[in-house]
Amino acid sequence: MTAVLDDLDTYREEVRSRLAEMDVPDVPLELDARFAVLRRWQQVLFDAGWLGIAWSREAGGQGLTPMHQLVVVEELVRARAPQPIGLIGLDVVGPSIDLYGTAWQRRELLPRLLSGQDIWCQGFSEPDAGSDLASLQTRAVRAGDEFVVSGQKVWTSWAHEAQWCALLVRTDPEAAKHAGISYLLVDMASPGVTARPIEQMTGDREFCEVFFDEVRVPRRNLLGEENAGWSIAMHTLGTERAAATLRRRVECEVALEDAVAELRRHGADDDRTRAAIGRAHIALRVLGARTRRTVARLAAGAGASPEDSVDKLVLNDAEQTLFAQLADLLGPLRATPGVRPRGLRSERWVHDHLFSRAASIYGGSAQIQRNIIAERLLGLPRG
Amino acid sequence: MTAVLDDLDTYREEVRSRLAEMDVPDVPLELDARFAVLRRWQQVLFDAGWLGIAWSREAGGQGLTPMHQLVVVEELVRARAPQPIGLIGLDVVGPSIDLYGTAWQRRELLPRLLSGQDIWCQGFSEPDAGSDLASLQTRAVRAGDEFVVSGQKVWTSWAHEAQWCALLVRTDPEAAKHAGISYLLVDMASPGVTARPIEQMTGDREFCEVFFDEVRVPRRNLLGEENAGWSIAMHTLGTERAAATLRRRVECEVALEDAVAELRRHGADDDRTRAAIGRAHIALRVLGARTRRTVARLAAGAGASPEDSVDKLVLNDAEQTLFAQLADLLGPLRATPGVRPRGLRSERWVHDHLFSRAASIYGGSAQIQRNIIAERLLGLPRG
């Protein structure tokens, strides 16, 4: 363990110094420009050897550990650099294809996914299948060597820019709901696919609705066995959630650092400011302590676990506390971005505060997490 | 309405001035002494014409309205005078006997109840029947002209001092659970009755466990019809809860007044004290506003309603906020009654803070109230 940690420290030093020499791009607000910049950035990261770090070398990765990948994620955040645009592909879809894919799928899809040539989106949620994901209704019917797909997905990040979609579809409407789902790899250029961005409360427009109207998908694009899609999706979601928690933790720490720097420059040091920053700091220390445990679990190779739900709630709480405290420091001037109360850049903190409210919904609502904790971790009887 | 209110104002003035001339007793902490003092006090109140105010004259009451009764309750609190010891009899059991009792029951029991000669206790809850009161298991079996009662009750105030008990018993174990319950009036001197006080976290010892071991109860002591006890109990509980809410509201206001007087005498006026008192005051203003609505409902003769559950939650919140804020002002000196931080009498505030934690449990837990509100007031579907 000590050897690994020493190695990680060296690796971190190397990442940090190389990153310091790179031109970290500014991310434009306008959607298409943002996508273009982030895609170029992914190519830079790929060339640097910082994508697919934990993937096998034969899949085009670096053959290192998830801990190394985490180091890169953290250093990117610390350098105020964006993450690669293809995170869904890199963290969720790629590992699934690597594990469950055919030789053809791995050969054809993984290299382009890794380099950022192909951006992937994730067609899981539906308007009527949110918390109850397994009730999804998008149908795929076999017709010769193809599946014909019809239905609607929602909350699909970057779908309007993506080349590929990892799509959960119902292939057996007669089976129990978890047992009739298959995992298809769908070319977004196929006739019948339409993606429409949805504007969020924050002003962001990354999420899309995606409509599938008799879209024909070749049978070789089925990932794993027919009707076995649910377990594939669940398998990789576990790792992705842990990774997302760890990334978000560093983002929160950087946010607090930035806010403190703004307050310091302004000279704000009254009791109200102190109390808010104190509360935020404490919440982030709890999150930091929790993630040490998560890292240890990841390093030990643990997969999805009900402990992920504890992580998620600790993260929600830290993130919502942090941004609520910062937003509170804006006072009545929250309404006027441009005026900088106590030196705070209110446009950023208002955006982040609104975004933090969604933290207890996406990736499994706080209610779902509490159910999981109560039943699977604490052993309380099902209702 | 205006005439009634004018009349009430006159009545209040009269109560207040007469009360000012009385010797309001100090209430000793020691249990037996306390009981004795409170019982004498009940006689004083009876002689003053302040008990059974809303009861009919033929039942020994004053024939006035529940609003007049409320005035006396409020003025007693404002005068820092104790309530009559026999509240259970006066607010719950008495009205039930008046409404459902036989001529014999009314004649024999009501006058002694009113004057405080007979103290009543209320044998409803059981160790295994709390939130689910209707699942009570204390059995009463008919044997000739008697019922033979066996079982255990709990949370029975003053049972070890009471002469009579209003007892809910199961008389038909085969019936649906609400339908097999009868309401018995039990002489506490009957062989086989044992009461044992339970010490509370606050140090109070008013609540008892009561054990019934083949206690023989004459058939004429059945209140209402056999197996119709549940609806009798529910009918009077509604009014009693509204009255209790209104009484508790005044107690909370008096508590805040007393605390503020202590803080003022000490000269405490720092921001921390201000914030705590501000929060407490606001919570009590919400409660005060809510009770205006409750009084209007009572004045209009409304019975039990799901709105009572809203009242209860508003009361819980106000009471728990108030005493949490006061307790917070004790800081580390909460642990040392006798030292008076910021001038506050910590023994009282610690006691009241602990007691306030029970507010969300007794009289129907907060969870039960939320169920009622969601299903009966908001019309959400049963689970």
Added chain:
Amino acid sequence: MADPTDDYASAVDEYLARAYEGDRRRAVLARGGWDPTFAAELADLGWYALAVPESRNGLGEPLSTLGPVFAQYGRHLVAGPLLESTLLPALLETDLLIRAVGTGAPPALVDPGITDHWTSDVGSVTLADGRLRGVVHAVRFAPQAEVLVVVAGSEHGPSIHVVDPRAPGVTVEDLASADPSATFGRVVLDDVEAGESAGDDVAVTRLRSWARLLLACELGGLAQRCVERTLVHVREREQFGRPVGSFQAVKHIAATMHVRAAGLADLCTAALSDADGASVDDLAVTAATVKAHAAHVAPLVCEDALQLQGGMGFTAENELSAYYRHALALRGWYGDPTELELRVGAAVLGTRPAPERQP
């Protein structure tokens, strides 16, 4: 229900449901909360004149009548300078003001006293030798205002002045807005003729108290509507084969939302019923109390609504997000909970009247 107050509120509710909700509101919000046609329409309807004295062609209703009307503004998320257009002509009997408002031309309230804890960020205005000098960095609807009501400080205490935004020395700068139903501007006063005082320190306290009360009522109505919409949603939305409203966890959140919204509505009602006859000091404490509670509770109700409506509540298309952002904008306007709790506490402890620290 012979109470005329409720009649006004019902009429407003009915009109807004018919003529504002839906496309009209979407259009007004899309314009940043200011639509001169809509403002003129409300002027024609006489809504701004409700509490203006009859001697000035108003309806002469007591100020408390405005409370239930503002609750409807909150319920329907009515955008525009309602507070300024309704309250200022009722409190300040200035011809310039009343004429402007009568046509739907918006006044702006240039008041540094919207806060105790951000005084240096908000700015201040000083009156000396009959001239006004200073800057206020956040003024609702300043860019559109055709008349400015300025609260200034001087060695004689605060006073109120009605100023023409086109007068020499007045500059109004546009600001971006994070409130979907209000625009904002910065007002710079550089040696501006103050004219006669339209109000003294007592008038300033009354003005701010009524602003707090009406904002609280607006937040109360807003919270109420969030409960209503959430109930519709959880009854209709099914997950795991049943309405989500049948899950106990969802029920309990809904019940909590209802208790909060109902408690706030009760508080507003009780405060309004005492307000018209109250002394200026008592009114100040009541108003701080009510606004503190509204500012605490309304955002919580919105947050629970967002939680229960899930992802859809977060889309800009779903107007819940606009309700929430508006609630957050009003939260700190004329005092956030922390500031006001301190004011209330100080008053209760006997340091009353709650002092107007600004200007």
Added chain:
Amino acid sequence: MADPTDDYASAVDEYLARAYEGDRRRAVLARGGWDPTFAAELADLGWYALAVPESRNGLGEPLSTLGPVFAQYGRHLVAGPLLESTLLPALLETDLLIRAVGTGAPPALVDPGITDHWTSDVGSVTLADGRLRGVVHAVRFAPQAEVLVVVAGSEHGPSIHVVDPRAPGVTVEDLASADPSATFGRVVLDDVEAGESAGDDVAVTRLRSWARLLLACELGGLAQRCVERTLVHVREREQFGRPVGSFQAVKHIAATMHVRAAGLADLCTAALSDADGASVDDLAVTAATVKAHAAHVAPLVCEDALQLQGGMGFTAENELSAYYRHALALRGWYGDPTELELRVGAAVLGTRPAPERQP
């Protein structure tokens, strides 16, 4: 699990489960939290000597070893001057102290620095011309103490002095206690010989930091046990024909309790793993952070436990009530959440080191 730290904690847990829980604890609590036999027993077991240097016949473990042990003290609601008997001889190498503690004779810590916001209520001690003067109004276990460790202020900053309670000028008055597992006294020092200083300002900061850390660990264990007991209760208790733990509202409260207790335990673990090697300033911030969170969270967990255990949880017989009252007593000892959030915020904003305002 080769970590010796866990071994100590496991051994302590095992011993307490066997020899303390139940009748023994009831008896100790019935005596107000002080039982000399029990204290001597723990001394014999060597529990007080865990972090005392080997050169002084201690076990020489780092102070962080005490954290998991204090979590067990919290879990088992161990009464007595654990903090004083364990921490003081480890930090202060004073013969008098170490001899006393070795026999189970309790030390008391006469420190006005338990709070920032109640300084005038707590009192203070001043050192001048080698003499101690002042009063501290709340000192844990002062009536039983056989040695007093006094933190005094002087123009040269704070310092620590070891004083015999029988020395001339020392008066100890009994106080009532609202903590079921501690006694309290008032200590008056009237021109008492100070003797040599046993520690300077850095030592005072270290002492208070470690007190905060260990109290946080104790609160963490206490919260953990409240979760454990609640889970047993809600699995067994039936209402409406099913275990109450099968109701979603109950499940969600239980889940929240677990998340809070687990988060606090993680925070303590992380803080301890950094503490031994930390600078005195970093340690101060970490300790304030951890104690603030513990003081916030542990009472909440207790309150949820009371809510889920219903009426029975409120009886004195059910030890949950003792856990809660102890948690509330520790909540404000060496800083309640409000005080400590301000300290932490000041440190993060760069006004570090978090200043010791007392004495």
